[in-house]
Amino acid sequence: MTASATRAVGDPTGLHRVLDEGTVLPQAAQRLDTRRELWPDEVRIRVERLNLDAASFRQLERTHTDDGGTVDRDALRAEVLAIVAARGKMQNPETGSGGMLIGTVEEVGPESTLGLAVGDRVATLVSLTLTPLVIEDGLARWDGRGEQVPTDGYAVLFGRSIAAVLPDDLAHDLALAVLDVCGAPALTHRLVTQYEQPVVAVVGGAGKSGSLSIAAAARAGAQRVIGVVPQAAEAALLEAAGIADVVAVADARDPVALRDCVNAAGGPADITVVCVDVPGCEGGAILATAPGGTVLFFSMATSFSAAALGAEGLAADVTMLVGNGYVPGHAAYALDLLRDTGGVRGLFERRL
Amino acid sequence: MTASATRAVGDPTGLHRVLDEGTVLPQAAQRLDTRRELWPDEVRIRVERLNLDAASFRQLERTHTDDGGTVDRDALRAEVLAIVAARGKMQNPETGSGGMLIGTVEEVGPESTLGLAVGDRVATLVSLTLTPLVIEDGLARWDGRGEQVPTDGYAVLFGRSIAAVLPDDLAHDLALAVLDVCGAPALTHRLVTQYEQPVVAVVGGAGKSGSLSIAAAARAGAQRVIGVVPQAAEAALLEAAGIADVVAVADARDPVALRDCVNAAGGPADITVVCVDVPGCEGGAILATAPGGTVLFFSMATSFSAAALGAEGLAADVTMLVGNGYVPGHAAYALDLLRDTGGVRGLFERRL
Numbered sequence: 001m002t003a004s005a006t007r008a009v010g011d012p013t014g015l016h017r018v019l020d021e022g023t024v025l026p027q028a029a030q031r032l033d034t035r036r037e038l039w040p041d042e043v044r045i046r047v048e049r050l051n052l053d054a055a056s057f058r059q060l061e062r063t064h065t066d067d068g069g070t071v072d073r074d075a076l077r078a079e080v081l082a083i084v085a086a087r088g089k090m091q092n093p094e095t096g097s098g099g100m101l102i103g104t105v106e107e108v109g110p111e112s113t114l115g116l117a118v119g120d121r122v123a124t125l126v127s128l129t130l131t132p133l134v135i136e137d138g139l140a141r142w143d144g145r146g147e148q149v150p151t152d153g154y155a156v157l158f159g160r161s162i163a164a165v166l167p168d169d170l171a172h173d174l175a176l177a178v179l180d181v182c183g184a185p186a187l188t189h190r191l192v193t194q195y196e197q198p199v200v201a202v203v204g205g206a207g208k209s210g211s212l213s214i215a216a217a218a219r220a221g222a223q224r225v226i227g228v229v230p231q232a233a234e235a236a237l238l239e240a241a242g243i244a245d246v247v248a249v250a251d252a253r254d255p256v257a258l259r260d261c262v263n264a265a266g267g268p269a270d271i272t273v274v275c276v277d278v279p280g281c282e283g284g285a286i287l288a289t290a291p292g293g294t295v296l297f298f299s300m301a302t303s304f305s306a307a308a309l310g311a312e313g314l315a316a317d318v319t320m321l322v323g324n325g326y327v328p329g330h331a332a333y334a335l336d337l338l339r340d341t342g343g344v345r346g347l348f349e350r351r352l
Numbered sequence: 353m354t355a356s357a358t359r360a361v362g363d364p365t366g367l368h369r370v371l372d373e374g375t376v377l378p379q380a381a382q383r384l385d386t387r388r389e390l391w392p393d394e395v396r397i398r399v400e401r402l403n404l405d406a407a408s409f410r411q412l413e414r415t416h417t418d419d420g421g422t423v424d425r426d427a428l429r430a431e432v433l434a435i436v437a438a439r440g441k442m443q444n445p446e447t448g449s450g451g452m453l454i455g456t457v458e459e460v461g462p463e464s465t466l467g468l469a470v471g472d473r474v475a476t477l478v479s480l481t482l483t484p485l486v487i488e489d490g491l492a493r494w495d496g497r498g499e500q501v502p503t504d505g506y507a508v509l510f511g512r513s514i515a516a517v518l519p520d521d522l523a524h525d526l527a528l529a530v531l532d533v534c535g536a537p538a539l540t541h542r543l544v545t546q547y548e549q550p551v552v553a554v555v556g557g558a559g560k561s562g563s564l565s566i567a568a569a570a571r572a573g574a575q576r577v578i579g580v581v582p583q584a585a586e587a588a589l590l591e592a593a594g595i596a597d598v599v600a601v602a603d604a605r606d607p608v609a610l611r612d613c614v615n616a617a618g619g620p621a622d623i624t625v626v627c628v629d630v631p632g633c634e635g636g637a638i639l640a641t642a643p644g645g646t647v648l649f650f651s652m653a654t655s656f657s658a659a660a661l662g663a664e665g666l667a668a669d670v671t672m673l674v675g676n677g678y679v680p681g682h683a684a685y686a687l688d689l690l691r692d693t694g695g696v697r698g699l700f701e702r703r704l
Contacts, residue, residue, distance in 0.1 A: 011608070013607075025662065025665070025666070027635065028634075028658060028662070125664075126664060127661045129665070160666060161665075161667065162667050254375040255365075255375065255377050256363070280376065283376070283379065283380060300656075300660065303656065304652075304656040305447070305448040307656075308652065308674050308675055309379050309448070309481050309482070310380070311674075311676040311677070311678060312478060312479055312676060313377070313479055313481070313513075314377070314678075315512055316678060317678060321673060321674070322663075322672035323660055324660060324663040324669075324670065325660060326664045327669060328669055
């Protein structure tokens with residue numbers, strides 16, 4: 001299929017908007033076509049807010065921090081604008097990650113099957129790394145201080161895409177924060193049901209994907225859920241939330257500390273879910289997991305080769321999963337978990 | 353555990369030889385202690401040959417190729433020497449990968465449980481990325497032209513490690529080539545038995561890990577095994593080997609081409625095994641896989657974020673596995689497959 005052919009006929013994966021030489025999917029593309037006009041199966045969203053991926057935001061912040069520790073917020077903002085202008089999407093070239101957005105449906109192509117109507121307030125559940133995006137306000141309302149970026153502009157959804165209509169009973173900020181990580185609890189639930197009453201360790205248990213994964217593991221029938229956090233203050237928060245059977249403190253980058261802490265808390269784990277967005281947690285997660293167990297990597301800071309070679313180097317017979325952000329029904333499941341689990345909701349509301 | 357404590361007492365993972373600040377596993381370490389003297393559970397090997405990881409060798413070759421396409425072999429050799437001298441192990445800083453080695457057991461610590469005896473000829477099945485290594489001959493016998501590096505020096509195995517005694521009935525080159533990739537067929541076999549008569553696509557089916565994975569899928573009960581190769585010459589080789597039910601040609605970096613070719617060959621696949629060491633195959637592998645299917649990534653060129661975000665962006669409900677190079681019994685299983693499958697053996701012998 002040539003580039004010109006894909007442009008004439010739309011493809012549900014969005015290939016027709018890829019401007020690169022050769023055939024690559026929108027996520028792998030250097031640059032996307034951001035024209036306003038829709039292909040017949042597309043949907044255009046009026047964007048209100050971007051929610052940058054945590055690892056991406058942190059990388060941008062580090063890049064623009066001087067030796068004295070001061071962050072140049074204007075430069076950070078300018079870089080986000082430059083990335084979106086150059087690539088036609090918000091994909092951090094260093095981390096490869098993007099984020100998500102909320103907005104209002106502005107136009108629906110006649111052949112769209114996403115079930116959306118003009119005026120619906122939605123969150124996109126596909127990554128910004130593959131979403132054609134135009135920023136029209138120069139990010140004038142964003143102070144560069146957090147991952148939540150208020151803006152005005154438009155974005156395009158393809159035929160094969162996912163967007164969730166924001167629920168009426170939850171604040172939009174809260175719903176957005178849940179939807180951003182909704183793949184993790186759904187996949188954790190599925191995995192727990194594949195074991196018999198497993199011990200589950202969630203590394204980064206007080207965070208967004210972590211706390212939802214703890215609640216999902218408990219709901220799915222885990223025998224014991226261990227929440228691992230990096231320091232005492234987070235441990236107190238997670239204890240107070242009352243969602244984990246045990247709360248343990250360890251630096252997840254220290255493999256021996258993580259192994260020992262999970263073992264002391266009732267491990268080794270049959271399932272270890274990694275939800276901390278810092279590099280270098282692969283070895284500890286592998287060591288904390290029992291033979292025949294599974295490590296589920298949800299952190300975008302995961303290194304494929306560190307995981308593969310780490311397990312081999314430790315002669316560890318563990319299954320290692322790349323955390324897929326899509327599981328059918330994941331949005332509804334995660335929102336439901338939040339509604340039913342006061343402790344999770346409390347942790348989320350603290351962050352807003 | 354502090355660094356000094358780990359140094360006094362050996363740890364089966366080799367932590368006592370890590371020279372970095374903080375606690376990191378040998379694979380993640382910048383630098384290892386290569387002293388000759390053994391901790392009680394270690395084994396020292398007199399090294400005869402290194403077998404560099406294919407992705408690593410290719411990266412080194414590219415780095416030292418001038419605009420006219422000429423490779424500076426002396427510079428390539430010097431870089432390998434410099435890496436080993438600086439890090440105390442052969443780990444390519446760009447690809448993160450290493451390779452393996454063969455040699456003869458020189459000394460066995462009194463507490464070693466690896467079952468090795470002085471004089472055994474062995475291949476190490478843990479990566480060079482975590483194996484303390486000293487090169488003593490300046491790589492004088494290596495012309496820099498291939499991944500096989502004849503040398504003289506020593507390496508150290510830790511308490512928790514894996515080495516296979518080289519079999520008597522197979523040439524050492526042949527056995528080494530099999531052992532280098534023996535995790536792939538073992539994990540493919542295990543995965544096939546978890547499905548009912550699945551359709552299996554092996555991308556890179558004419559290569560080492562690819563051809564063994566095809567044979568493993570067939571032995572484990574796959575309904576149909578599709579071998580995908582990049583061009584006609586390889587297709588002819590794979591056809592002649594007679595191990596795949598169907599041989600198909602596609603550029604695995606072109607997601608639409610890969611999807612269409614697997615579908616035309618009897619797909620979509622329930623299991624897609626990625627064995628090609630080139631970047632950018634994640635999207636095609638995901639698209640070639642049926643909902644509920646599994647993608648098994650064995651290529652060290654796999655990008656974690658491309659896989660995770662790619663599946664999410666395509667709303668693809670597929671399980672994605674990081675290819676773990678260790679499965680109990682993997683060495684014996686792979687050697688056995690080679691002995692039993694003339695077609696696989698032929699493909700291997702062509703490469704030696």
